[in-house]
Amino acid sequence: MIGIKADLIDLDLPEVYYSIQDYESSTARWCPGCGDHAILTAVQKLCREEQLPPEKTVFVSGIGCSSRFPHYMKTYGFHGLHGRAFPVAEGVKFRRPDLDVFVITGDGDCCSIGAGHWVHALRYNMKMVALLFDNSIYGLTKKQTSPTSPLGTSSNTHPRGSVLPPMNPIQTTLGFTNVSFVAQTADWQPAHMYETIKKAHQHPGFAFVRILQRCPIWMKDGFCADVGNRDMLALLDHEDGIEVTDEVRNSFPTIIKHDPADINNARFYAELEDQVAIGLFYQDKNAPRYDLYGTSNLDMTNDERLAGLNAHLDRFAI
Amino acid sequence: MSKEISFSEFLKEGTFREDKVARRLEERKIKRPIHLEAEDVASEKEIKDFWKVLRQFYRTGEKPEMHNGVLVPALLAPYLESGIWDTDYPFYCPANGESPNSLEKVLQNTFNLTFGEKAPKILGQNLPRLLSYFREVASLQKGSYDFDPIRDAAIAKLGQLDVHHEEGERFRKDLADFNARLPIGGKLYNFHHSAPLYFIGEHLQDKKRLRSAFVSAVQKQISKLEERLFQETEKAGRKLVKKEDLDFANEFLVLDKIEELSPKKGSELMSESRINRIKTLIDLLRSVEFDWNVEKPYLVTTQDRAEIHELKEIFPNATLEETDLKNAFELARKEFDRNINKFTTQIIAHRKAALELDDQYVVDVHDDYFNHLKWFKLSQDELNLFHPIVLITSSTALLGDxxxxxxxxxxxxxxxxVVALTDRTASQADPDVHWEEASRSFRKELAALSISHRSAHTLQCGSDQSKLLFDGIGASMRANTPSVMQILVPAIGSDTRINLLKINAAVESRYFPYLSYDIEKGEQWGSRFDISGNPQPDKNWPTYSFKYEDVDGAPREMQVSFTYADYKALTREKIDELFIVPEAYATEHLIPVNEFLELRDDELSGKVPFIWLVDEQRRLKRGAMPYMWAVSCQERLDYWNFIQELGGLNSYHVNEALYKAKTTWDAEKEREIDALKASFEREIAVARESAAGEAMERLADVLLNLDDLPLQSSSKVVAKTSAVISTSEPDTEQEKVEEKTVPKAASSEAWLETFRCTSCNDCVDKYPLQFKYNEDKQAVIQDAKAGTYANLVQAAENCPAQCIHPGSPFNPDEPHLDEWVKRAEPFN
Structure with a gap:
């Protein structure tokens, strides 16, 4: 009705507002110049922009440099078992749908020891954001070859250069059943990275983001060298993709129009030869979600549960 | 589910409790939305029998004895259930008389003024909260109260919002800036049974300002006129300097010569009659100066209203008279006659004085003119200075004796x-008249009667929307004609919030439509009407989309009109007059009343109208109405259509003329189009023939003059093709954009591409004076000159994101400058 309108108290206004400082915990102990600093800032910025209540936000990590992340966030966190960040996060989400869950994992944690959990996390498609900090080396243990180290990377485990071609995490995820959100970004592109994480956070399902991350100590020749090389990255651009400002868009020499609904093209762009594509590869908002199944009986009362149990037990009655 | 939530609680007046609102909101979230409930299917025979009873009910209004329980009109259910609704009260009137507005608008406008394009997010989001704080404090007040303490309290409360660190500092600074821009002083007005009278008081204040401006103009005139008279006496008494006065200089002065040389000013003396005229004028003007500061607005009220309103408080500076209605009109007339003559003489004196000062007063012409000048010939601006006589009474009294x-x-x-207040939010049955007769009789409409006097300014307005009411009253008070203001106010002593809803519903349901008739708006009858204050004025009934769940729980939406029957159903006693039809028996003969009223007579047989209702369990129900309800809806619709036509909407004659014009126009255009098509086809045929020949000619030309062809065009084509080939991807979606250069600033000052900063802490840790983080924790240059140029270059070299650009040196005395400039080169 025009004259009367719902009272303003009815508006859903937050009672508390959070600053970036409300999400900052101890000083980050990553090496100077490490890409993780940029990711931390982007995530804190996201928390502030979306005003995520710290007590309703959980960061779960495995083991590795990246996995120190929960210590630096003033939210709930779980610095878990090597490779087992996904199962912990799934457990949280399964019974606490009200929490915002982020999984922080690295190329060793996710693609090596945790690969089994990784692929099933993709298939479960529970609503959470998974950030893969990919510096293509084991940094915490001082340089061993990781599954994503480029061919010929000299490390403690392969002093004469690694002998196997690296795995492509984007291609892997795109190939898996029920995948619903795959994006790639680079830590030295903070604006793009922020928008990507934001898009991932809005996604109704499992959002997988691989972040190309510099390691200035153990992989000096890796992405660190690419920071000044503007030709290395190609931007995937689309109205349904990652929204960036014209300033950011124009800083990319190569822009590829790519519709994130098209999984075949996504697979093609995942394997570009001379360049690395960043942006949203694939998104399907309608993929089935396992967490919805998990929460379907949450509002049952104790009596109802008891009655259910009894009904089951009664089936065995003679 | 808690049993405490009930419409009945709200419908019982005087039981509204603010503190329950929050809980209600919570509970509303859990409960099922408004829905249709599944019911057993009825057999054909059952339906037939039911409809026999229903039709009987429609004809006579008699139905099996049953109570309908608590039901409310569907469109109002969400509001009534939550107990939450509001309009644009409180209303703010600044102390200096400048642009009064609803508080909500005042806050929004001040916010826009303070921040312009750069609206701060948190404060912007919290403006509604600030308004609700205002309302919280305001709800403890009566009809009118001071703005300042309420503002201070509300701002202080918002200042305690839970926001800290940088955001908190910014928020509190924004709030302080905003507060500094908020107006100071002035009054706030609540939704109240005296609200229209307070607004009249504000407009009288406005008049007071106008009048004191006029008085100071008069004072200026007096002093100027007196100056004139003084000059005249000077002139008249002017004597030549006598020799004896200057004996000490006698021999040096030739006084005769001096007199010849001195200017002959004022040599023409004013006539005696003009001097007298001016003296009389000054006396008259002095009476303005004196009277106007003492004179008070005159208000006369009838007893019924005087008992309700605290008139002495509302109009502290007015003469108040209380009497019966007939006498009131008599008193008002007498007071007007007495005042207007004096007023006219005073205004004439002002005009005359202006003429005198310009030496333009011509006795033969002007004396006659001014002697015959009556008050109604004064200009609008002059009449605006007059204190109108205000008569406050109730509509019932006016429409009676x-x-x-x-x-x-x-x-x-x-x-x-004439201010006619009415608090009759529902028609009350006259016990002497049979209810059937009563429903058939047409209502007396005060506004319509007033309009029929053509020259009277007429306003009919609910008091639910403050700005509309304030502006309407303002126009009415300013009009230089008699005015009638019929205003729907809440009854005294009842829950004002329920009344707010009821008054709003009265306007929405066309029971008490908004209407203004202003003779000064134009010469033409139609231009004087304004009905835009009504919801959806072009429609018979305002129609809204209504959301509910169907039997299977699927979300549905339908268009529901808010009719007079819905308004009627807002009254508890009336609900039992309706017949609730279970879903199983709802056939196509049961139709919404708004559609029912649009049916032709031959379509009506067997049909029964209904309205949508919602019960306490949020079940959607159909309430069939008796014939008399339909008749009274028709009566209201008739009156509304009458007003609509006056307001220039849905006018029968206009529609007829439009229809005729459109048909002839369409036919004409059709013919034109056909003619054009035919001629076009002819031309095409001709063109085709000639074009073939021309093409051959051109081809021959080209072949003969091949050498002269510009080669560039062909090379361009080649370049383009190669570009296409180079992006040799499986599909066409990829496109390579040409390299764009990153914009470089003129390399004089240091600059930083903040959006590329990766927050690695390097620069801010090492050179904290020169670099800092912004609110997004990305580096910006704080003060490049707070350190050395060498520092800047080192920072640029260390920056892993390579986003620092040291620019050119700013201190020529810095040691090893050449080396640093060289090292800076790759970063500039």
């Missing part, structure tokens, strides 16, 4: 403002 007095008053065209 007072009708002839009112008619006399309006036809006499005297500046008497």
């Amino acid at each position: 007072g009708l002839s007095c009112l008619s006399d008053c309006l036809s006499s065209n005297k500046l008497i403002k």
Whole structure:
């Protein structure tokens, strides 16, 4: 009705507002110049922009440099078992749908020891954001070859250069059943990275983001060298993709129009030869979600549960 | 589910409790939305039998004895259930008389003024909260109260919002800036049964300002006129300097010569009669100066209203008279006659004085003119200075015995403002008249009667929307004609919030439509009407989309009109007059009343109208109505259509003319189009023939003059093709954009591409004076000159994101500058 309108108290206004400082915990102990600093800032910025209540936000990590992340966030966190960040996060989400869950994992944690959990996390498609900090080396243990180290990377485990071609995490995820959100970004592109994480956070399902991350100590020749090389990255651009400002868009020499609904093209762009594509590869908002199944009986009362149990037990009655 | 939530609680007046609102909101979230409930299917025979009873009910209004329980009109259910609704009260009137507005608008406008394009997010989001704080404090007040303490309290409360660190500092600074821009002083007005009277008081204050401006203009005139007279006495008494006065200089002065040389000013003396005229004028003007500061607005009220409103508080600076209605009109008329003559003489004196000062007063012409100048010939601006006589009474009294007095008053065209307040939010049955008869009789409409006097300014307005009411009253008070203001106010002593809803519903349901008739808006009858204050004025009934769940729980939406029957159903006693039809028996013969009223007579047979209702369990129900309800809806619709036509909407004659014009126009255009098509086809045929020949000619030309062809065009084509080939991807979606250069600033000052900063802490840790983080924790240059140029270059070299650009050196005395400039080169 025009004259009367719902009272303003009815508006859903937050009672508390959070600053970036409300999400900052101890000083980050990553090496100077490490890409993780940029990711931390982007995530804190996201928390502030979306005003995520710290007590309703959980960061779960495995083991590795990246996995120190929960210590630096003033939210709930779980610095878990090597490779087992996904199962912990799934457990949280399964019974606490009200929490915002982020999984922080690295190329060793996710693609090596945790690969089994990784692929099933993709298939479960529970609503959470998974950030893969990919510096293509084991940094915490001082340089061993990781599954994503480029061919010929000299490390403690392969002093004469690694002998196997690296795995492509984007291609892997795109190939898996029920995948619903795959994006790639680079830590030295903070604006793009922020928008990507934001898009991932809005996604109704499992959002997988691989972040190309510099390691200035153990992989000096890796992405660190690419920071000044503007030709290395190609931007995937689309109205349904990652929204960036014209300033950011124009800083990319190569822009590829790519519709994130098209999984075949996504697979093609995942394997570009001379360049690395960043942006949203694939998104399907309608993929089935396992967490919805998990929460379907949450509002049952104790009596109802008891009655259910009894009904089951009664089936065995003679 | 808690049993405490009930409409009945709200419908019982006087039980509204603010503190329950929050809980209600919570509970509303858990409960099932408004829905249709599954019911057993009825057999054909059952349906038939049911409809027999239903039709009987429609004809006679008699139905099996049953109570319908608590039901409310569907469109109002969400509001009534939550107990939450509001309009644009409180209303703010600044102390200096500048642009009064609803508080909500004042806050929004101040916010826009303070921040312009750069609206701060948190404060912007919290403006509604600030308004609700205002309202919280305001709800403890009566009809009118001071703005300042309420503002301070509300701002202080918002200042305690839970926001800290940088955001908190910014928020509190924004709030302080905002507060500094908020107006100071002034009054706030609540939704209240005296609200229209407070607004009249504000407009009288406005008049006071106008009048004091006029008084100071008069004072200036007096002093100028006195100066003139003084000069005249100077002139008249002017004597030549006598020799004896200057004996000490006798021999040096030739006084005769001096007199010849001195200017002959004022040599023409004013006539005695003009001097007298000016003296009389000054006396008259002095009376303005004195009278106008003492004179008070005159208000006369009837007893019924005087008991309700605290008039002495509302109009502290007015003469108040209390009497019966007939006498009131008599008093008002007398007071007007007495005042207007004096007023006219004073205004004439002002005009005369202006002429005198310009030496333009011509006795033969002007004396006659001014002697015959009556008050109604004064200009609008002049008449605006007059204190109108205000008569406050109730509509019921006016429509009863007072009708002839009112008619006399309006036809006499005297500046008497009649304020008719009514708190009858529902028609009350006259016990002497059979209810069937009562429903058939047409209502007396005060506004329509007033409009029929043509020259009277007429306003009919609910008091639910403050700005609309304030502006309407303002126009009415300013009009230089008699006015009638019929205003729907809440009844005293009842829950004002329920009344707010009821008054709003009265306007929405066309029971009490908004209407203004302003003679000064134009020469033409139609241009004087304004009905835009009504919801959806072009429609018969305002129609809204209504969301509910169907039997299977699927979300549905339908268009529901808010009719007079819905308004009627808002009254508890009336609900039992309806017949609730279970879903199983709802056939196509049961139709919404708004559609029912649009049916032709031959379509009506067997049909029964209904309205949508919602019960306490949020079940959607159909309430069939008896014939008399349909008749009274028709009566209201008739009156509304009458007003619509006056307001220039849905006019029968206009629609007819439009229809005719459109048909002839369409036919004409059709013919034109056909003619054009035919000629076009002819031309095409001709063109085709000639084009073939021309093409051959051109081809021959080209072949013969091949050498002269510009080669560039062909090379361009080649370049383009190669570009296409180079992006040799499987599909066409990829496109390579040409390399774009990153914009470089003129390399004089250091600059930083903040959006590329990766927050690695390097620069801010090492050179904290030169670099800092912004609110997004990305580096910006704080003060490049707070350190050395060498520092800047080192920072650029260390920056892993390579986003620092040191620019050129700023201190020529810095050691090893050449080396640093060289090292800076790759980063500039």
